[in-house]
Amino acid sequence: MYHFTLFGCIFSALIISLPIFAQAQQSKPKTVKQIIALTNQYCGACHAPPSPQLLPKKSWPYIVKTMAEMAQENFGKPYISAEHIRDITAYYYGTSPTELPKLPYHETKERNRQFIPTKYISRSTLPMIAHINPVNLFKNNNTEFLISDDENNAVSLITMAQNKISEKVLAEIKMPSHTEVVDYDKDGKKDIIVASLGLFFTPQGKNQGKVTLLKQLESGDFDKQVLLENVGRVTDVKALDIDGDNDLDIAIAIFGADVPGELAWLENKGDDKHIKHTLMKATGALNLSPIDLNNDGLIDFVSLITQQHELIAGFINKGDGTFTTTKLFQANHPLMGFTSLKTVDLDGDNDLDLLMTNGDANDLQTDPKPYHGVQWLENKGDLKFEFKDIARFYGAVSSAVGDLDKDGDLDIVVSSWNNYWDDPKRQSLVWFENDGKQNFSRHNVPGAPKSITGLALADVTGNSYLDIIAGSFRMDLVKEQYNPANNTTKNIIRKVQLERVVLLENSKIIEIQPGLSH
Helix, strand or coil, rough: CCCCCCCCCCCCCCCCCCCHHHHHHCCCCCCHHHHHHHHHHHHHHHHCCCCHHHHHHHHHHHHHHHHHHHHHHHHCCCCHHHHHHHHHHHHHHHHCCCCCCCCCCCECCCHHHHHEEEEEEEEEEEEEEEEEEEECCCCCEEEEEEEEEECEEEEEEEEEEEEEEEEEEEEEEEEEEEEEEEECCCCCEEEEEEEECCCCCCCCCCCEEEEEEEEECCCCCEEEEEEEECCCCCCCCEECCCCCCCCCEEEEEECCCCCEEEEEEEEEEECCCCEEEEEEEEEEECCCEEEECCCCCCCCEEEEECCCCCCCEEEEECCCCCCEEEEEEEECCCCEEEEEEEEEEECCCCEEEEEEEEECCCCCCCCCCCEEEEEEEEEEEEEEEEEEEECCCCEEEEEEEEEECCCCCCEEEECCCCCCCCCCCCCEEEEEEEEECCCCCEEEEECCCEEEEEEEEEEECCCCEEEEEEEECCCCCCHEEECCCEEEEEECCCCCCCECCCCCEEEECCCCCEEEEE
16 A cells, blocks of 8 residues: 655545445455455555554555555556455455554653753744754854744754844745755855755645755855755755765755655756756655765665655665665565654664654554554664664654763654644653663653654753754644645634744753653
């Protein structure tokens, strides 16, 4: 089945097609083995056939129907016969659970650090912070964060100086998703490269993604220059010298959706000229991160590709500007809902491992899933990676890595944007304490805002401990505004001011209190 993941969302009303199920009962009976073979034949043409256990019973009739319609649209003719649709629907409806199991609550193990929300940096009626980037744009001692603000279609700079907090819009950009700070033109001033979606909802054939360079001027303002446009939604940019000619090129992940997506890089030809080179055509790309996969000194890449793929692809640099592609990991079903990938030496053995979250539920079935969570792939060398689970966590969407308790190993902070928000025991933010052997203990971060996608670590308070900066993206409220019947948004007037960006200070616990995490 087809999976729409991060920023590729379609929010569809669940239709329980009991008439389809009833018709299936009237058709010529088939054995379960025969129907499974049909499922493998049709679903397996695009992805691994999903288990009926992955979704509740009520959801399968609509999903099978939708997948058949999408296949017909893609092929230009009916791909699955009406009889086979009825048989497959009956199989999934009859063998799936009435409800998905709920994740249990977990007791928080003892720890000596806690995170206290001390500064609500800003508020709004519909927070949509896609990305937070700790930066130092102006070579000063201030604490600065670049904010990708999809609510206001802007890239802004939050500055903390002498206990004063200010925010300044640097550029208006439609649906910014990621920022990269670098001296791109080598003039001694830091510039900003911005990936932008252009559109948040399903684009309906419109290419509005862009890559924009914000060049810093002598005045401290920024001049906006579009480097790439008329592409699908751009989710990631990285600046680095890919071809070894001593200038900065740009690696790009283009998510797309119902318009083409791809992984590519922009070759810097000087004089503000660039040439795009495609690495792979694939809808659903979330990132393109540099890594030396084969230890040959050349820049390779890894990418997390979602939707029906749900895989991590490696791109091996051949040294002449071209790359070979290899599959490093793939989920065993297409509903995994991967949301982020980080390259980090998690085990301290001097190679880069891969940290992944999966928690997307903004598709044909919007409930949080018990198989959501965080996991990592240990780099074993020779393009081999070993899967290691950390925890199940509803709606896991972003991660940040750092030594939070200063014990010499890397801990992990993970946020959620799809959850049971009416349940006070469900958290939007947790941190996983590393015991030095990559065994992780789970801890709540009480007081964090709901539905966090923007997440960063930085020593804001100056006590040498990493604090958490969290940006809220209220996906639950965005869903309320979206009308799936005609792909439009409702004009809902909201009056309540909600946490938009929050600082959670890392402080010592005097008395350890038991709590709950999930």
